[in-house]
Amino acid sequence: MVCIVAFFVVLVLSAVSAKYRKLLGRAWGCFARRVTFRACDTTFREDIKSSILAPLALRAPRLVKPASIAIEVVAWLMVISLIVSLYLLGRSGLNLFVYGTCDKQDSQSCALAAEACSIGTATPGFWESIGKGDVFGAFGNEFSSVGETIAAVPSRLKTWDAEVYTPKDATYLGGYREGLPAALEVLDPGCRFCAELFRNIEESGFAQRNNLAYVAYPISSDLGSKFPNSPLVASYLAAVQAYEADHGDLAGETGDWFILEQLFTGENAAGTGWQEWMNEADADDARAQLQAWLGEFGYSEDAVAQIDQLAGSGRIADVLARNRTVVEDDIRTVSIPTLIGGGRLLSGLQSVETLQGLGN
Template sequence: MLCVVAFVVVLVLSAVSARYRRLLGRAWGCAWRKVTFRACDTTFRDDVKSSLLAPLAVRAPRLVTPASIAIEVTAWLMVLSLVVSLFILGRSGLNLFVYGTCDKQDAQSCSLAAEMCSIDAGPIGFWESIGQGDVVGAFGNEFASLGETFAAVPSRLRDWDAADYAAADATYLGGYTSGLPTALEIIDPGCRFCAQLFRNMREGGFDRTHNVTYLVYPIVTDDGPRFANSPLVASYLTAIRAYDDAAGGPASGADWAILETLFTQQNADGLDWQIWLNTASATEARAQLHAWLGEAGYGPGQVAEIAALAGSSETARTLAETRAVVEEEIRTLAIPSLIAGGRLRSGLVDADTLRGID
């Protein structure tokens, strides 16, 4: 492996100094034979080792043999490190292209990704598995994850149509306007980046140029919901749509009114409603949702019916179907995600970008 390391070093040095370029051909010839599992048929490897060991041979001849072994071991470690680094770089770049993040296990930890709340991507990472002593599982999970990423590449290159993923009883921000393109956002009511995306849409006028609808997706980790009351809010948003749809009349827009309040307004104490909701008890959160339904024009009996529907198996089934769409069809790792203009955009989209989406 010494000639492989030497080639990399010579390649770097030759980029900054012409004096090393005459060695580049010899270094490459030896390195290429080595990586293709053939013996190096030049003296380049011996020349490199001799130049490293010559000073030691003069001062301490007995140390030449162990030093020679140490050089070979170091060369192997450097080549292994190079291969691993190139693999990580390639994998991260592919993940960034496919999912909008270089780290599938923790999407928001990737500094190159947009601002987002990450979805749990399944098995633990490579080094966590190594730390637990599961070497076989570490490599198995790594290659399985890479295979999933490769399999998702074609879907990211195709033209995305938001209408394909809209709910059957979808409602639209500000109401549906014939002739405008459809845009679909995937949101968690507790994620602060979803709130910012909503504000960016208002600022950029995106809701006036697109029929904006949503899929509600409460993020769930191994420890439970990422935001404690998001499943409760999701069940009420889903129940409102189903209740209005069953009534046979136009959608009330109460689900969007609740989202707008959550994402843009503050309570009497000056605290953002979203922050309050993420720390409130389930009883407090449910009472506040009932109050917002009353403000939207629903009577006490209607509120009770919506509450019962929110806790029903029908709503649970609808939420499970929505989760399957997000995880198995759209396959995003970022909340929020936005399908608009023929593309899937992962993470927060700024107002200027929204203005430029057709």
């Protein structure tokens, strides 16, 4: 291990001082032999150790042997640290390419990723498993996670077609218009970055150049929903789509987009954003507000009652379950919002400039 550490030290030193460059060839030869599991150049190895131990040999000869052992131990630790660091760097880079974030477990912890609400994964992280004493599970889950990321690489290189992932009863912002390309957003009604993306979409004119649909995906974990009322809002959105499908009105402007418009851009009388209010409201108040928005859009009391009944039905539960399958198994995103448009898959919040250039 001393040869391996010495190679990297000499490599750095030779970059700043010519006097070390004559050692670089010997250091490389020893390094190449060690990494290919062959015996190192013993002379070079001993020369390195001797140069380190020589001052100690003059002052305390009895400490030379323990110091020699310590050098080997430190060298092993440095090499292991280097290997682990390179692995973590490679894994993070791969995750960033595939998922748009260097950390699948928590996309918000990655400074290089776009701003987003993290979906995370059901599989415990490496250190979480270690903390529970599950060493084999920690390594097994780690390598399985990397394998899944590698398997997903081809899907990130393809041209993405939003229509493939668009739900059957999808509605479109501003209504469907013939001849425009399809775009699809995966959103959680409670995620503030979805609200920011919605505003950027409106400002950029993206929805005027594309038939923009959405998949409502309430982020959840073993502890429940990340945003308490997101499942309720998602069920109302799906219920409006089902109601409009039953009445043959999916092509025009629909109440589900009106709800999203209010939620993502509106404020209540107290000046609190509706999304912030919805994330803190109790279920009864949230339901009453959703019904009020449907009334404002123009639905009759009877229609609102039918939509409310649909929202709690097995039909809508099945729709939301299919949406979850599409997001987790087909799109395989770990960040909300995620946007498919212009043949690309974009994770996290996108700027107005990015949206203006998408598909152009």
